Amino acid sequence: MRQPWRIAVVGGGISGLAAAVRLRDLTPADTEITIFEQSGMLGGKLRTGELAGSPVEFGAESFLMRDPAGADSAAVALARRLGLGDALVHPTVGQAALVVDGALRPVPGGTLVGVPGDLGQVTAVAQPATDADRDTGRPLLAPGEDVSVGALVRSRFGDEICERLVDPMLGGVYAGRADTLSLNATMPALSRTARTAHTLTGAVRAAQAAAPRPTGAPVFATVDGGLSRLVAAAAQAAGATIRLNTAVRELNATRDGWQLTVGPTPAAQTVTADAVVLALPARHAARLLAGLDPASAATVGELDYASVALITLVLPEPQLPKLSGFLVPADQGLTIKASTFFTTKWGHLRRPDGLALVRASVGRYGEEAALQVSDAELAALAHREISQVVGAPLPTPVATHVQRWGGALPQYTPGHLERVAAVRAALRPAYPTLAVVGAAYDGVGIPVCVRSGETGAEEIIKALEESGS
CATH class of the missing domain: 1.10.3110.10 (protoporphyrinogen ix oxidase, domain 3)
Structure with a gap:
């Protein structure tokens, strides 16, 4: 058996990071793992920033505590594996509301x-x-x-x-x-x-x-200090070479494994690997799959995505309902589709100076026009519509932040799982050391993405072992 194995993980979101950690845990110590990430940071939609001195999630906010069988979810298990079990915190206010006929109803x-x-x-x-x-x-x-x-x-x-x-x-x-x-x-x-x-x-x-839930057991968790701690801990545990700002432009199968063309066209590099985990959004994955299996690439590339914007307001001592937030049905005449009262929902974020963090989201599938305004206009819109919903003008924000996620959320139309199964059934026999993982295939939510990455890693390890490479 040839050692060390060289494994490329294409995509540094949570699916790719979870795959890299599982690869590190289950392969020989000298296995060479490289993560290629097109952007300048790891984590994908997990991104913690800072606003007015407080950590703020600019992407995903939390994850489910339990899997469908009632055990720890894959995200909780990963957090414990990374030494963050004691850092898990839960909402202190769980009741949310719906906006119905101008009123907040639980x-x-x-x-x-x-x-x-x-x-x-x-x-x-x-x-x-x-x-x-x-x-x-x-x-x-x-x-x-x-x-x-x-x-x-x-x-x-x-x-x-x-x-x-x-x-x-x-x-x-x-x-x-x-x-x-x-x-x-x-x-x-x-x-x-x-x-x-x-x-x-x-x-x-x-x-x-x-899937019974024990009475009083928390449904959701996050990481004290922000979900970027989970990202950083996973990157460290993977022990991988991390190449940021590095796009993989081509993927070709060779007699002995894989050849990746990476970097900008004028200075492209060729990288070889024994196995590849593709943890990319659908259209990027489809581009790399096109030379291997055009039919599967076309199926993957058909998946559409919704774009959203998350607007965070830092408000001085606002009068907010004792709710975790609210959801807005599409027929209620508002542009925002949801709002979270962060410092009400998450007790560990409450500040002695009375500043409150409130977040709104804008963007439903097919309503991209709502996002075609400036950040300042989105912040003003969120402030105005949240004020309308709570029934009193909110204080003037002391700070605002708008995070735009273009093409962020996959839209699974009927037949999605069958299409994914067909793609994997076509790829696996021909390319057993290639795994396609992530939200494009298996679902949104941190636990699902973690498990998708881990499963893909396990499959290619098995393929490498069986091939004797």
């Missing part, structure tokens, strides 16, 4: 991403259709069937439940719309139970029963 309990298991609990927010969720004597979905979340919810509960509950919940996670997002990809637990349950309320209850 998000009803007992729902699954907004889909209710008890229609009686949601009537303060939305009225369900009468008798639509009847038992017709057959499961909601046939084996292998995929539909949009909106199609299923509208057919069973009516339009209001979809538009006032489910759509804003999905919009907060995916910046997408319930009517175009795949049930199988975005709500896998409900997708599974919908193949046996005859009513949607029954499917929701079955999905909730399959």
Whole structure:
């Protein structure tokens, strides 16, 4: 067996970093791991900055504590592996609200991403259709069937439940719309139970029963000091050579492994590797896959993305509701789609000087025009609309920050998981030492991205061992 192995990880977001850590943990000590990152920093959508002397998340805010089976999520397990277990902190205020008819109404309990298991609990927010969720004597979905979340919810509960509950919940996670997002990809637990349950309320209850949460157990966590600590710790643990500002322009298979063309065209370099982890957004991955499998590259490249902007305001002693924040249904006449009251939600961020951090997000799929204004205009918009929602003018900010994420959130249309499975089924036999990982394939959220990277690393290690290379 040839040693040391040389493994290239293309993409320095959390999926690529998780892959690199797993490679370091499971390969011989002399394995050479190189991370190629096109931008000037690692972490992808995990980015902690500073505003008015406080750490502020300019990207992802937190992660789920548990996986679908009830164990630690992959993000929690990674944090513990990196020595950050004691730095995990949880929300001190968990109640969020929905903006409905100009008022803040608490998000009803007992729902699954907004889909209710008890229609009686949601009537303060939305009225369900009468008798639509009847038992017709057959499961909601046939084996292998995929539909949009909106199609299923509208057919069973009516339009209001979809538009006032489910759509804003999905919009907060995916910046997408319930009517175009795949049930199988975005709500896998409900997708599974919908193949046996005859009513949607029954499917929701079955999905909730399959993943019980201990009473009082925290749902979310973040890292004290910011999620960039997780990024830095992963980079250190990987023991990799890190090449920032270095794009991989071509990827070619060779008889002995892989050849990567990296860097700008006038000064391109050739790098060889025994295995490659592609942890890139879909269109970048498709470009590199085009010379290997044009059909798979075309399928990967079809995935579309939504763009968003996150606007953070630092406010002197604002009068805010005791909520973690609010979500805005698309029909409520506001441009912002959500707001988080950071220093209310996260007790560890509260400041003795009374300054509060408030964040708003703008950008739903198909509404990119809302982002075509200046940072100052976005900050003014957020200030004005949050004031409108809370019913009182907010103080003038002492500092603001606008973080734009162009093409940030993948839009999984029905059939997404089947398309991903077909791509991997085509690539794996021909190129067993190549893994495609990340949100483009397996879902958004830090735990899913971590697990995707780890799984890809494990697959190529197995392939290297079996090849005897």
